[in-house]
Amino acid sequence: MASKNLLLLAGDGIGPEAMAEVKKLIAAMNEKLGSGFVTDEGLVGGCAYDAHGAAISDADMAKAMAADAVLFGAVGGPKWDKVPYEVRPEAGLLRLRKDMELFANLRPAICYPALAASSSLKQEVVEGLDILIVRELTGGVYFGEPKQIIDLGNGQKRGIDTQVYDTFEIERISGVAFELARTRKNHVTSMEKRNVMKSGVLWNEVVSQTHAAKYSDVKLGHMLADAGGMQLVRWPKQFDVIVTDNLFGDMLSDIAAMLTGSIGMLPSASLGAPDVKTKKRKALYEPVHGSAPDIAGKGIANPIAMIASFAMCLRYSFGMVAEADKLEAAIAAVLDDGLRTKDVMSEGMTEVGTVQMGDAIIAKF
Amino acid sequence: MASKNLLLLAGDGIGPEAMAEVKKLIAAMNEKLGSGFVTDEGLVGGCAYDAHGAAISDADMAKAMAADAVLFGAVGGPKWDKVPYEVRPEAGLLRLRKDMELFANLRPAICYPALAASSSLKQEVVEGLDILIVRELTGGVYFGEPKQIIDLGNGQKRGIDTQVYDTFEIERISGVAFELARTRKNHVTSMEKRNVMKSGVLWNEVVSQTHAAKYSDVKLGHMLADAGGMQLVRWPKQFDVIVTDNLFGDMLSDIAAMLTGSIGMLPSASLGAPDVKTKKRKALYEPVHGSAPDIAGKGIANPIAMIASFAMCLRYSFGMVAEADKLEAAIAAVLDDGLRTKDVMSEGMTEVGTVQMGDAIIAKF
Ligand SMILES: CC(C)[C@H](C(=O)O)[C@@H](O)C(=O)O
Ligand SMILES: CC(C)[C@H](C(=O)O)[C@@H](O)C(=O)O
Numbered sequence: 001m002a003s004k005n006l007l008l009l010a011g012d013g014i015g016p017e018a019m020a021e022v023k024k025l026i027a028a029m030n031e032k033l034g035s036g037f038v039t040d041e042g043l044v045g046g047c048a049y050d051a052h053g054a055a056i057s058d059a060d061m062a063k064a065m066a067a068d069a070v071l072f073g074a075v076g077g078p079k080w081d082k083v084p085y086e087v088r089p090e091a092g093l094l095r096l097r098k099d100m101e102l103f104a105n106l107r108p109a110i111c112y113p114a115l116a117a118s119s120s121l122k123q124e125v126v127e128g129l130d131i132l133i134v135r136e137l138t139g140g141v142y143f144g145e146p147k148q149i150i151d152l153g154n155g156q157k158r159g160i161d162t163q164v165y166d167t168f169e170i171e172r173i174s175g176v177a178f179e180l181a182r183t184r185k186n187h188v189t190s191m192e193k194r195n196v197m198k199s200g201v202l203w204n205e206v207v208s209q210t211h212a213a214k215y216s217d218v219k220l221g222h223m224l225a226d227a228g229g230m231q232l233v234r235w236p237k238q239f240d241v242i243v244t245d246n247l248f249g250d251m252l253s254d255i256a257a258m259l260t261g262s263i264g265m266l267p268s269a270s271l272g273a274p275d276v277k278t279k280k281r282k283a284l285y286e287p288v289h290g291s292a293p294d295i296a297g298k299g300i301a302n303p304i305a306m307i308a309s310f311a312m313c314l315r316y317s318f319g320m321v322a323e324a325d326k327l328e329a330a331i332a333a334v335l336d337d338g339l340r341t342k343d344v345m346s347e348g349m350t351e352v353g354t355v356q357m358g359d360a361i362i363a364k365f
Numbered sequence: 366m367a368s369k370n371l372l373l374l375a376g377d378g379i380g381p382e383a384m385a386e387v388k389k390l391i392a393a394m395n396e397k398l399g400s401g402f403v404t405d406e407g408l409v410g411g412c413a414y415d416a417h418g419a420a421i422s423d424a425d426m427a428k429a430m431a432a433d434a435v436l437f438g439a440v441g442g443p444k445w446d447k448v449p450y451e452v453r454p455e456a457g458l459l460r461l462r463k464d465m466e467l468f469a470n471l472r473p474a475i476c477y478p479a480l481a482a483s484s485s486l487k488q489e490v491v492e493g494l495d496i497l498i499v500r501e502l503t504g505g506v507y508f509g510e511p512k513q514i515i516d517l518g519n520g521q522k523r524g525i526d527t528q529v530y531d532t533f534e535i536e537r538i539s540g541v542a543f544e545l546a547r548t549r550k551n552h553v554t555s556m557e558k559r560n561v562m563k564s565g566v567l568w569n570e571v572v573s574q575t576h577a578a579k580y581s582d583v584k585l586g587h588m589l590a591d592a593g594g595m596q597l598v599r600w601p602k603q604f605d606v607i608v609t610d611n612l613f614g615d616m617l618s619d620i621a622a623m624l625t626g627s628i629g630m631l632p633s634a635s636l637g638a639p640d641v642k643t644k645k646r647k648a649l650y651e652p653v654h655g656s657a658p659d660i661a662g663k664g665i666a667n668p669i670a671m672i673a674s675f676a677m678c679l680r681y682s683f684g685m686v687a688e689a690d691k692l693e694a695a696i697a698a699v700l701d702d703g704l705r706t707k708d709v710m711s712e713g714m715t716e717v718g719t720v721q722m723g724d725a726i727i728a729k730f
Contacts, residue, residue: 076560085563085566088560090560090561094561120486120487120490120598120599120600121485121486121487121598122485122486122487125485141506141528141561141562142561144525147562147563148563149563149566149567152531152532155532156531156532156533157531157532157567158529158530158531158532158567159528159529159530159531159562159563159564159565159566159567159568160509160527160528160529160563160564161527161528161562161563161564161565162525162526162527162528163506163524163525163526163527163528164523164524164525165523165524166517166521166522166523166524167517167520167521167522167523168521193612193615195441195453195455196455196459196506196507196612196615197506197512197524197526198450198512198513198514198524198525198526199524199525199526200524200526201450201514201524202514202522202523202524203524225616226615226616226619227619227655229594229616229619229620229623230619230620230622230623230628233485233486233598233620233623233624234485234623235485247558247561248616250558250561250591251590251591251594251613251616254591254592254594254595255594255595255598255620257595258594258595258598258599259598263595290592
């Protein structure tokens with residue numbers, strides 16, 4: 001039997017509470033279905049800084065590299081707002097992405113029917129929404145050098161970041177987008193700012209070439225990223241798969257998430273390239289939401305994004321498609337039953353806490 | 366009497382149609398109110414490329430530098446999609462911004478009561494919305510060097526753009542935001558990605574210092590740009606003035622514009638620093654919408670954004686506050702009367718073309 005080693009990095013804020021629900025689920029799957037997951041845990045973010053002075057220790061990093069999949073909660077909080085840039089909580093997440101070479105970040109924005117009314121957008125605009133943002137995750141302005149603050153004297157400083165993309169990086173991320181589109185509505189929209197950025201010119205060119213060379217059966221469109229953001233707000237259902245760079249992907253996926261009524265609901269998967277021999281991909285799964293320090297420890301956080309991230313893990317890392325489908329159906333079912341955590345509570349529904357929500361999903365699973 | 370020299374750069378697509386309505390308005394003001402505007406015209410964008418092989422000629426650039434204010438329509442279209450990067454239509458606009466040193470881009474997002482229902486957002490989310498995005502316009506990734514595509518051999522290229530901000534640039538744009546906030550709800554939200562970008566770290570620091578040194582009476586908040594985009598979609602009325610960099614400003618102002626129901630309605634002002642002696646600021650006024658080549662020449666474009674941009678010109682370049690107020694009231698009045706161009710048409714309203722809309726506004730003025 002193939003190994004199923006999971007590393008759980010719950011992180012800060014509501015991360016541990018959300019992760020606790022996934023732990024219960026894993027235990028239930030091991031016990032009732034004999035799923036055979038083996039879990040280990042580590043620290044990331046502010047809690048890792050407090051323990052080791054780094055946002056992730058080398059030892060935990062090594063565990064992440066060796067695991068079959070990493071489940072990640074959330075990092076950061078006001079406690080660590082003043083720590084040096086190099087060891088800030090986010091540095092742990094960025095190191096995981098970079099060292100594991102998780103170049104493909106899949107962020108589905110799905111509007112659960114039961115939640116369509118709680119979006120700030122009109123119901124008809126978001127009802128039935130199902131788009132997938134494929135964000136490049138190991139390149140661009142997040143990692144390009146030089147990245148520094150220079151002291152120019154006379155009270156003047158200069159802050160510099162560098163956006164860099166090479167052909168192969170654009171090729172591989174657009175390949176992922178085209179492949180996934182084939183399993184969906186067969187339509188990819190690529191977004192960049194080619195009218196202002198040279199990396200955008202190259203992005204546009206390489207996506208088109210990759211399309212022509214291997215994926216001409218998929219419908220491809222190009223949009224400027226600012227217009228794309230507008231169109232997401234105006235009529236998001238025009239999209240199927242959106243492929244874009246690291247920084248635009250950060251902005252656009254958060255906006256797409258917000259359209260659906262709650263970012264407390266949305267999962268993401270970050271995948272590496274398949275190993276040449278084993279075909280296995282390194283992978284990390286995390287909710288789109290942050291650490292929400294304001295509600296941490298109160299037992300009211302929505303665990304659905306974390307649980308749905310585990311469903312993506314079942315699907316993409318372990319090929320457990322039936323289980324993933326079933327878990328996603330269980331989430332939809334408890335929502336249909338009217339259970340809501342505080343962030344998505346509305347009139348006539350039943351407000352529940354983190355643990356109750358987790359229990360209800362496990363019971364339906 | 367101070368000079369009132371206007372340079373009109375109508376550009377491409379629907380630019381000339383929209384500008385024609387402003388020309389009628391200027392003629393009416395000169396005739397009936399003795400406003401004394403003197404206008405000249407020039408080419409920018411694709412039409413300038415066709416005529417001169419450049420997106421703006423040196424002669425027209427010189428006219429822009431000498432004018433009291435520039436009115437700008439829109440640039441670009443499929444006809445010029447394949448022209449070299451250096452002479453693409455947008456290069457004309459970028460040169461105007463850079464050479465005139467128009468570092469402060471003011472983009473109000475106002476939801477006209479008559480249009481609240483036509484937003485893709487719920488009416489209660491956008492009704493009464495009145496926010497102002499202050500976007501830095503001459504720095505950041507738009508102009509930083511290196512900006513290039515390098516051929517690496519073996520079929521590989523590298524696209525590079527550079528985000529650069531100096532202390533003084535952040536200081537002056539945040540000064541503009543704080544000053545404007547004092548004339549509004551006294552609240553500024555600064556947006557960057559300090560968790561990922563060094564320029565964001567500097568941005569955050571300098572905005573806070575500027576605030577402490579000179580504007581501590583204004584309420585200041587900081588938000589990560591991705592979270593800011595989400596909050597704009599979730600509950601935009603939490604904002605008054607948003608100050609942000611060139612690229613985030615591009616994205617966020619387009620999203621803010623879309624919230625209001627139509628970007629065909631929204632104006633912008635791009636201002637330079639006041640001249641040490643004359644106190645006059647170089648200035649360019651342009652609609653937020655683009656050249657909309659698909660509807661160009663059909664007489665159906667919405668001229669309101671262009672007319673509202675002229676209202677901003679009256680206010681900021683000529684101190685004609687009463688006239689600006691009156692013009693903005695005239696726009697609101699024709700909307701209240703039920704006149705709509707096609708882009709904002711809805712049931713029970715009267716659909717009109719570009720010329721009729723312009724005439725109706727002038728008649729109310
Ligand atoms: C926490 C932060 C570094 C991260 C990012 O900017 O990528 C987050 O916003 C995300 O989208 O995953
Ligand atoms: C036309 C383009 C260069 C421009 C920009 O990116 O600044 C436009 O999108 C804008 O927002 O004014």
